[in-house]
Amino acid sequence: MRVIGRFEQQAIDRLWQQRTGLPLLVLMEHAAAAVVKRGREMVEAAATVLVLAGKGNNGGDAFASARLLAAAGYRVICRELFPDALRSYEVEANRQAYLGLGHEIKPLTPDDFDRLETGALIIDGIFGTGFRADRPLPESVRQASLLTAAARRRGVLVLAIDIPSGVDADSGHAADAAFCADVTVTFFHSKIGLCGAPGRFFAGRVLVEPIGVPKSWIDDLPETTGVKGGVGRTYQTDVDDVRAVRPERAADSHKGNFGRVLVLGGSPGMPGAVLLAATAAARSGAGLVEVAVPEMVAATVLAARPECLLHTLSQQPAALFSQMETLLRSASAVVAGMGAGQSEWLRAVLPQVISEAGQVVLDADALNQMAGDPDHYFDLLRRRTARGLAPGILTPHPGEFRRLLPDCCLNDRQEAARVLSAACSAVVVLKGAATVVAEPGGTAWINPTGNHGLAKGGSGDVLAGLIAGLLAQGMATAEAAAVAAVYLHGLAADLVASRMGHRTILAGDVIDAMGDALRQVGWEPS
Numbered sequence: 087m088r089v090i091g092r093f094e095q096q097a098i099d100r101l102w103q104q105r106t107g108l109p110l111l112v113l114m115e116h117a118a119a120a121v122v123k124r125g126r127e128m129v130e131a132a133a134t135v136l137v138l139a140g141k142g143n144n145g146g147d148a149f150a151s152a153r154l155l156a157a158a159g160y161r162v163i164c165r166e167l168f169p170d171a172l173r174s175y176e177v178e179a180n181r182q183a184y185l186g187l188g189h190e191i192k193p194l195t196p197d198d199f200d201r202l203e204t205g206a207l208i209i210d211g212i213f214g215t216g217f218r219a220d221r222p223l224p225e226s227v228r229q230a231s232l233l234t235a236a237a238r239r240r241g242v243l244v245l246a247i248d249i250p251s252g253v254d255a256d257s258g259h260a261a262d263a264a265f266c267a268d269v270t271v272t273f274f275h276s277k278i279g280l281c282g283a284p285g286r287f288f289a290g291r292v293l294v295e296p297i298g299v300p301k302s303w304i305d306d307l308p309e310t311t312g313v314k315g316g317v318g319r320t321y322q323t324d325v326d327d328v329r330a331v332r333p334e335r336a337a338d339s340h341k342g343n344f345g346r347v348l349v350l351g352g353s354p355g356m357p358g359a360v361l362l363a364a365t366a367a368a369r370s371g372a373g374l375v376e377v378a379v380p381e382m383v384a385a386t387v388l389a390a391r392p393e394c395l396l397h398t399l400s401q402q403p404a405a406l407f408s409q410m411e412t413l414l415r416s417a418s419a420v421v422a423g424m425g426a427g428q429s430e431w432l433r434a435v436l437p438q439v440i441s442e443a444g445q446v447v448l449d450a451d452a453l454n455q456m457a458g459d460p461d462h463y464f465d466l467l468r469r470r471t472a473r474g475l476a477p478g479i480l481t482p483h484p485g486e487f488r489r490l491l492p493d494c495c496l497n498d499r500q501e502a503a504r505v506l507s508a509a510c511s512a513v514v515v516l517k518g519a520a521t522v523v524a525e526p527g528g529t530a531w532i533n534p535t536g537n538h539g540l541a542k543g544g545s546g547d548v549l550a551g552l553i554a555g556l557l558a559q560g561m562a563t564a565e566a567a568a569v570a571a572v573y574l575h576g577l578a579a580d581l582v583a584s585r586m587g588h589r590t591i592l593a594g595d596v597i598d599a600m601g602d603a604l605r606q607v608g609w610e611p612s
């Protein structure tokens with residue numbers, strides 16, 4: 087599902103006026119009606135509603151909502167945050183319409199919050215999509231947010247118009263003291279800031295109201311409105327996206343039909359990382375899983391995972407190079423780096439793996455190794471795609487990302503992933519809440535599944551193995567495998583959390599739930 091930011095929303099506003107010939111006031115009225123409909127679902131008709139109005143179009147929606155709620159019999163308190171500001175014609179028209187019906191609008195004071203009882207409603211119509219989180223909230227808005235949070239703790243509900251004030255619609259980055267909502271009513275289409283982290287955690291339940299704008303306008307936005315070339319689209323992955331890329335499995339298949347995964351990693355004290363990745367690759371449906379590890383951990387790996395083919399890495403440089411050449415030639419997909427530490431063997435073989443593997447996932451210590459000389463390794467990744475090989479897949483968590491690109495800001499996680507992807511011509515999986523997948527062409531996907539139970543050692547090893555397993559089964563593109571794997575990984579964690587809670591989740595539990603996750607997305611029969 088495509089998600090949009092402030093530029094697209096402004097373009098849709100203009101396009102609506104051009105195609106319908108109607109003034110923006112009509113669109114504001116539709117938006118206000120949607121807000122009122124959802125507000126009436128949240129609180130009883132006798133409730134008090136405090137409407138906080140800003141100076142922009144979001145404020146116009148707020149003034150119109152206050153008018154409609156008052157007409158419906160609610161006790162409305164309408165307050166403006168910027169009483170001396172210049173307003174557009176549409177915003178001022180809605181403000182005057184409210185005043186013209188005999189209501190009053192005053193500047194906001196702390197006393198306004200004292201009048202709110204449990205079950206009252208606060209409507210946040212201060213900034214909407216116009217806010218940019220690289221700027222601090224004005225002190226008056228900051229205080230309003232803190233008072234709103236205190237009221238919310240007393241049982242007052244909060245509804246945000248379009249996006250909570252203080253959350254950047256283009257990124258999901260949130261300013262200090264951004265508003266937290268129970269419900270966000272957004273228009274046309276969901277916003278990037280409502281899907282990305284941390285914005286999604288400020289939004290509460292997100293309800294999308296089309297307010298008369300056809301969905302096709304959003305799908306065709308770049309062609310229709312002349313969005314400048316090179317601006318990548320952003321999507322939030324949904325179950326239909328994952329269902330559509332399901333690898334087919336014929337009833338008379340054999341293991342050779344489902345690819346061969348080579349898992350390359352491990353060191354004394356960290357054999358578990360390789361085991362988790364190998365098990366996840368096998369559970370994904372890969373036909374064969376091979377594990378190549380140092381001799382010191384080989385026995386442990388063989389005993390724990392007898393289904394896998396085991397290779398002990400040679401300690402002689404020339405023999406190791408020849409061994410890797412053979413293993414890479416036969417592998418459908420390679421996943422490298424888990425639990426390898428600062429091993430000499432990893433330093434020796436990583437350039438070869440990047441250059442020769444048909445499909446490759448680089449995780450954990452492979453990324454740390456790359457961070458020591460990013461220019462060299464980025465060049466190797468670019469060269470592999472120039473030779474027609476599939477782009478590599480990098481799976482950094484934020485700490486690994488900062489080591490790879492120390493000058494890149496992570497406030498906009500989608501843009502950060504795009505920057506790294508473009509720098510090395512690889513697919514980037516930027517892990518964390520609302521994991522982002524970006525491909526070199528600029529498209530990014532935000533993942534909606536997963537929970538804080540995944541914030542434990544081993545979760546990333548499972549994901550890396552799962553991506554490699556899907557690659558081996560013949561996914562159409564590297565980004566399709568990454569997007570599907572991230573969604574399934576998070577969904578399996580959500581299924582585990584529904585049974586066990588979040589705190590108790592282990593990486594192995596996520597693997598065990600993978601069958602249920604595959605059934606839920608339609609990859610396995612129910």
